[in-house]
Amino acid sequence: MDNLIVKTITRLIVPFIQIYGIFIILHGHISPGGGFSGGAVLGASMILYTLSYGLTAANKKLPHKVTGVFESGGIIWYVLLGLVGIFLGGSFLSNKEVGFFMGKAGDVISGGFIPLITAAIGLKVASTMITLFHTIIEED
Amino acid sequence: MKKALVILVLLGLFVLLTSSVLKMPSLGSIDNPSYNETSVYYIENAIEDTHAPNAIASIITDYRSFDTLGETTVLFTSIAAVLSVLRLNHNSKEKGDKNNG
Numbered sequence: 067m068d069n070l071i072v073k074t075i076t077r078l079i080v081p082f083i084q085i086y087g088i089f090i091i092l093h094g095h096i097s098p099g100g101g102f103s104g105g106a107v108l109g110a111s112m113i114l115y116t117l118s119y120g121l122t123a124a125n126k127k128l129p130h131k132v133t134g135v136f137e138s139g140g141i142i143w144y145v146l147l148g149l150v151g152i153f154l155g156g157s158f159l160s161n162k163e164v165g166f167f168m169g170k171a172g173d174v175i176s177g178g179f180i181p182l183i184t185a186a187i188g189l190k191v192a193s194t195m196i197t198l199f200h201t202i203i204e205e206d
Numbered sequence: 207m208k209k210a211l212v213i214l215v216l217l218g219l220f221v222l223l224t225s226s227v228l229k230m231p232s233l234g235s236i237d238n239p240s241y242n243e244t245s246v247y248y249i250e251n252a253i254e255d256t257h258a259p260n261a262i263a264s265i266i267t268d269y270r271s272f273d274t275l276g277e278t279t280v281l282f283t284s285i286a287a288v289l290s291v292l293r294l295n296h297n298s299k300e301k302g303d304k305n306n307g
Contacts, residue, residue: 161256162255168256168257180268194284
């Protein structure tokens, strides 16, 4: 799609969409939202970019190798956080019992491993949406 | 004979299902079996246990984080399946073009 209006609006609006997605992911344990919804917003911003600038430009911004790393890295990070619980003497994916930093309820850095897990889920959902979209429209 | 048997079985099933629907608690009633001690525990202890004001986040990433791990694995499996089908098609098409050219 080669449309100046669409391209300009997309260029202006995509950073704000991505900041909002990152905000939802980072505040997943404080306000409504979380990894799945924030990741969906992040993925939607990249899908908007692909729709207005074309697949080659989007592949240059975010190649398949990078999304693949996010894809498998999200799960590995999640499982590693669970294994930390075992190494510190608790059960798999135990949070407060093994002494993750709990902080004060309501702060961004609080709640043990909940923000870390939410970030992993958010990256994973975003990269899944982007990879799925790119792979499907590559066929044409 | 066969048709009569089928109708009999279906009638029995109809009576069974209708009676169970009539036995169901009404939507939003305070006596619902889903409002048991588990939800009360979550509401009362979520902040002390996880220090997260969003009780939903504390449930899905702390109390039931193993379930969320499975959910993320479902995403991974789905994207792996899509890539294995579509990318394979893509590569074989390229290879065929090279052979032709």
